[in-house]
Amino acid sequence: MTTRVAIVGGTGKLGGVIREVVEAEEGYEVFAVLGSRSDLAELDGADLVIDASTPAVSIDVVRAAIERGINVLVGTSGGRTSASPSSCARGRCRSLLPSIEIVEAHRETKVDSPSGTAVRTAELIAAAREEIGPVQSPHVDQRARGQQVASVPIHSLRRPGVIARQETVLSGAGESLSIVHDTIDPTTAYAPGIRIAIAAALEARGVVVGRRRHQRMKTRIAVGLMTVLLLLYIVLAGQRSVVLLASGDGVGIAMGVALIVLPLIALWAIGRELWFGVRAQKLGEILDAEGALPHEEVALRPSGRATRDDADALFPAYRADVEQHPGDWRAWYRLGVAYDASGDRRRAREAVRTAIALEKSDRPAA
Numbered sequence: 169m170t171t172r173v174a175i176v177g178g179t180g181k182l183g184g185v186i187r188e189v190v191e192a193e194e195g196y197e198v199f200a201v202l203g204s205r206s207d208l209a210e211l212d213g214a215d216l217v218i219d220a221s222t223p224a225v226s227i228d229v230v231r232a233a234i235e236r237g238i239n240v241l242v243g244t245s246g247g248r249t250s251a252s253p254s255s256c257a258r259g260r261c262r263s264l265l266p267s268i269e270i271v272e273a274h275r276e277t278k279v280d281s282p283s284g285t286a287v288r289t290a291e292l293i294a295a296a297r298e299e300i301g302p303v304q305s306p307h308v309d310q311r312a313r314g315q316q317v318a319s320v321p322i323h324s325l326r327r328p329g330v331i332a333r334q335e336t337v338l339s340g341a342g343e344s345l346s347i348v349h350d351t352i353d354p355t356t357a358y359a360p361g362i363r364i365a366i367a368a369a370l371e372a373r374g375v376v377v378g379r380r381r382h383q384r385m386k387t388r389i390a391v392g393l394m395t396v397l398l399l400l401y402i403v404l405a406g407q408r409s410v411v412l413l414a415s416g417d418g419v420g421i422a423m424g425v426a427l428i429v430l431p432l433i434a435l436w437a438i439g440r441e442l443w444f445g446v447r448a449q450k451l452g453e454i455l456d457a458e459g460a461l462p463h464e465e466v467a468l469r470p471s472g473r474a475t476r477d478d479a480d481a482l483f484p485a486y487r488a489d490v491e492q493h494p495g496d497w498r499a500w501y502r503l504g505v506a507y508d509a510s511g512d513r514r515r516a517r518e519a520v521r522t523a524i525a526l527e528k529s530d531r532p533a534a
């Protein structure tokens with residue numbers, strides 16, 4: 169089946185690159201190209217919408233696609249849904265180099281500042297530094313010191329002749345580290361990412377920023393509903409148990425106690441699971457932002473789990489890491505991910521529980 173792609177902003181620079189990629193990609197066809205004079209009704213009949221327009225228009229494009237039940241991939245920067253690659257998200261250098269600033273340069277006609285890439289980089293830096301606090305940027309009253317995003321100052325230059333350039337400067341006492349990304353040829357630079365994104369966008373459910381998923385809402389609603397129902401049950405069972413406890417009969421009293429104790433145990437177990445889920449997710453996000461999650465390519469079974477051979481091949485390195493650094497929550501978390509990949513949920517949970525406990529004990533007392 170051919171995927172019919174509608175490109176909003178398809179007459180622009182990025183849109184032109186996207187058109188070339190879609191036309192060349194097997195299984196895809198350019199179904200519609202929308203520009204500033206087009207009507208969003210032209211999206212009707214598309215299987216995938218790609219937005220490469222302007223920040224002012226982007227949100228309407230997303231709404232129009234959602235209303236039609238069409239998945240939408242947003243390349244436009246400057247809105248809350250922008251997703252761009254980052255040049256620096258590693259947490260490893262964070263404590264040694266406490267001052268971090270971003271300098272980005274784009275063409276003079278770019279309408280959004282700071283660039284979406286710079287904003288995303290700042291957010292990822294802040295996420296990676298969560299445990300040690302914001303970067304050193306004490307200037308809150310000097311506009312020339314840049315716009316602070318998640319405490320990271322961003323300086324935007326708009327210059328003729330520049331395509332896209334970002335420098336992330338990390339500085340410490342007597343040293344500095346610069347990470348520079350330059351776009352030299354947009355077509356060759358962006359095409360591989362566009363290919364990955366259009367394939368992922370067709371499969372995506374919910375909102376996905378970059379390659380990370382943000383689909384927790386449904387789970388939260390289900391857990392919230394369960395907790396409300398359980399609380400209701402506890403109130404009703406509590407009333408019943410008061411009657412039984414007051415009956416003076418031995419069996420009645422035992423039933424009254426059970427009626428109130430058992431749901432309380434269930435509530436405690438749900439709370440414990442919820443806490444586990446929240447912390448496991450948080451630690452996973454920290455490692456992801458640091459680029460420190462296991463990244464080996466493994467063959468997957470239809471269930472989405474790694475094949476036994478590939479999963480077994482992963483273990484020695486992660487187990488050895490834990491043996492060498494038994495107090496390092498990151499090593500334990502990675503071992504948990506390796507267990508999970510092999511389908512050993514019990515050991516995966518044990519390892520992640522250890523990681524959560526170690527991370528908690530690492531945190532400075534409030």
Ligand SMILES: NC(=O)C1=CN([C@@H]2O[C@H](COP(=O)(O)OP(=O)(O)OC[C@H]3O[C@@H](n4cnc5c(N)ncnc54)[C@H](O)[C@@H]3O)[C@@H](O)[C@H]2O)C=CC1
Nearest residue numbers: 177178179180181182183203204220221225243244245252
């Ligand atoms: N995520 C990434 O890695 C990248 C993102 N971008 C972003 O993509 C966006 C587009 O950039 P360029 O192609 O360089 O800009 P451009 O100015 O060349 O193209 C903008 C396009 O939007 C269209 N447009 C404007 N108003 C419209 C409306 N009301 N309805 C439909 N279409 C409308 C224009 O006709 C034009 O085709 C920018 O936000 C830019 O920052 C660009 C390159 C890479």
Ligand SMILES: O=C(O)C1=N[C@H](C(=O)O)C[C@H](O)C1
Nearest residue numbers: 245252278283284285286332
């Ligand atoms: O040309 C642009 O506009 C670009 N914008 C992106 C952003 O805002 O992050 C980055 C891209 O490399 C070029």
